[in-house]
Amino acid sequence: MTEKPQLKHYGEILEQLKTYFPVPVSNPIMDGYFVHTISNFLDYVDKLKSTAPLLGGQQKIHYELSFKERFPEKMSSVEQVIKLLVNYCQGTMICAHPNTQVNVIPPSTIPSITATIAGAIYNPNIISDEYSAYFAEAEIQSIAMLSDLIGYDPELAGGFFTFGGTGTILYGCKLAIEKLFEGKAMKEGIREDIKIVASELSHYSRLNVAGWLGVGTDNLIAIPTTSDNQMSLIALEEYLRRAFESGEKVAAILATLGTTDAFGLDDLAGIVTLRNNLAKEFNLKHPPHIHADAVIGWAWLVFKDYDFANNPLCFEAQTLQAIQLSLKYISSLNLADSLGIDFHKTGYAPYICSAFLTKNRNDLSLISRKPQQMPYLYQWGQYHPGIYTLESSRQGSTALAALANIRLLGKEGYRVLIGHIVAMAQILRRKLENYSFIQVLNANNYGPVTLFRVYPKNINALEEFQRELKDPGYQKQLLEYNRYNRCLFDCIHERTMRGQGVLLSWTDLYQHTDYSKNTSISAFKSFIISPWTDLKALDLVVEQIVLGCQEVCCV
């Protein structure tokens, strides 16, 4: 005989369940419980911190066991689940850690985290101000302040927050397509081949964008880059001339300002001039739309009106020069027809926090739906971005987190954060260049990222690297050096995980060789983004490389 189940009226459980949520009406005791819960969580996580740049050290992950997880029958408690969450934080990289130089993943400021919590509690949906009230205003104000920073006319420019840098590129290309087809592609689809042009070092999200928009990745044109990782204007002109002469349709040119691996900067002003001249020459009715992928480089704009002569923040001469050389290209962002900004990269905000801006907000009418197509929305209120966004629901906290950081840091704070990471990267380069067996690869890119390649101690790196680039007969040796670098990287990585080094990252493809698209040169990558990165951490990077070279495992 099976036992009779114990009966419990659901109302009793409901009372308990209410304690799982923040209270909707004022109740300081329950608010105290909420704060206490978060505070407990922070205490637990704090215990996971060490000299290693990870919470709780490296984790061995067993996905096989994960597949065996089944949906639980019973409720759990807030306390139990909070402890469970702490387990899931283990092994996570601490991006603010002085010993982290991994990628463009920033620590978030306290106000931007608070904005994110506000959004998490109240779920303001900026599909329309009917649901999000002043969160919608935060979006409008953030876009206005960013337009001002860029040099767009805030009265004419438009924009909104979206799902990542990838989303900004998607919007840029979608606008480009609709401009080309006068707004008809939305309804009729794309009925012919059109091209999207970008540098070969532009972010791979272009592949998603071309694929998902129905352009097709075969219609992506990759323009070769110079040794400074910049799109070759000569090659771009050659391609565009050929395209226009043969009647090919070019919807968009993507200019990257701050490539992900090397901080390469495309010559946006040059690209715009070229587009304008060719549009005239070929009498183009719809010249290509130019979208600037500035998701990393935008933050340098805070230096546009810095007093470089008096240098009130006392940056070193070398830092000033590096910033000015980057600004030479970044300050032209106002010339782009649209652009993308990631606050979750060089803006020091939590994921996902990306802004898409267009110089001319009227362009958004090309991607707008009619309100009649969304009958249950837009009954009151005045700001309805849901009419033109791809997303339906959008989290209002993203706009608020961006606004929080803009207000918190201003140009002054961003200058210090960006200035510091550039200064640190400059010093790291100088330190690495002291060793004849280390080759800094992106020497003429002046951002926070340094790519370098290491050779055995008796080797002259510069000569060897030149040969690797140019000599097809040297391919076998090149692959051997790739292996050597990877081995060294793995040794250092392993040591770092034990708390004895700086966490770096790796790129399989820094550059192709001059002679073949199939031979890639791999490299170490240091991306400095933390305000806690200091000289000690830089010394540690050099030390671990030099020490690693002496180890037998990689000979």
Ligand SMILES: *Cc1c(COP(=O)(O)O)cnc(C)c1O
């Ligand atoms: C990171 C990055 C992207 C993609 O942005 P997500 O926010 O990751 O979607 C696009 N372009 C560049 C240059 C990037 O560095």
